[in-house]
Amino acid sequence: MRPLIIANWKMNPANSKDAFDLARAVVRGLEGVEADVVLCPPFVYVPQLLPSPNVFIGSQDAFWEQEGAYTGEVSPLMLKNLGCSYVILGHSERRKLGETSQMVAKKIQAVLDAVLVPVVCIGEDIEREMNITLKDIKETDVSKIVFVYEPEGAISTEPNAKPASLEQLERALNRMRTLLPKTATILYGGSVNSRNIQGFMGKGVQGALVGAVSLDAQEFIQLVKNAVSM
Secondary structure: OOOEEEEEOOOOOOOHHHHHHHHHHHHHHOOOOOOEEEEEOOHHHHHHOOOOOOEEEEEOOOOOOOOOOOOOOOOHHHHHHOOOOEEEEOOHHHHHOOOOHHHHHHHHHHHHHOOOEEEEEEOOOHHHHHHHHOOOOOHHHHOOOEEEEOOHHHOOOOOOOOOOOHHHHHHHHHHHHOOOOOOOEEEEEOOOOOOOHHHHHOOOOOEEEEOHHHHOHHHHHHHHHHHHOO
């Protein structure tokens, strides 16, 4: 299976030119590389970024309705019409703002209904989060979801953040696999860089959700190439 590497730009960069330049550098640097890469910029930059054969465009969030009186929200259908293929849901930074697993569950269904790929972040409370978020999802749809093991303490923007140990990752993967179909795609997210990606890939994840490092085109390109070389 080709590695899946998802870049979460968070609330960066500050202007559309920098966003376009960053995306263009990544697309050029990964031309012909046997990996699937997803760039997830802030909403306002999505229309400016064009996908390539192996670089797709995604969103950092979506609402749970496709239209209506929801001031400030963006629907999965809108994102699809702008060319998005993937949507990150349930990131720990969203949960800190008050997003619950019940809300994430509704968003997953809305994203599936729009025929987009949900990228669902799961923290340390694996069983509880997965049981709630997947409770009403059809079993046949679970295999369409990309899951990310994302321990909060490993998020690069957290104070004293450090990546999960390989032993911690292995334990988490074993727990997740008991709750998911064998065909499920599982990524790792948290302080991933070009130097440690191979260690994570070696534990059986199919790729990574990358934060801060994804804003450095050359470092991110090297990370993807290192993941492919496993």
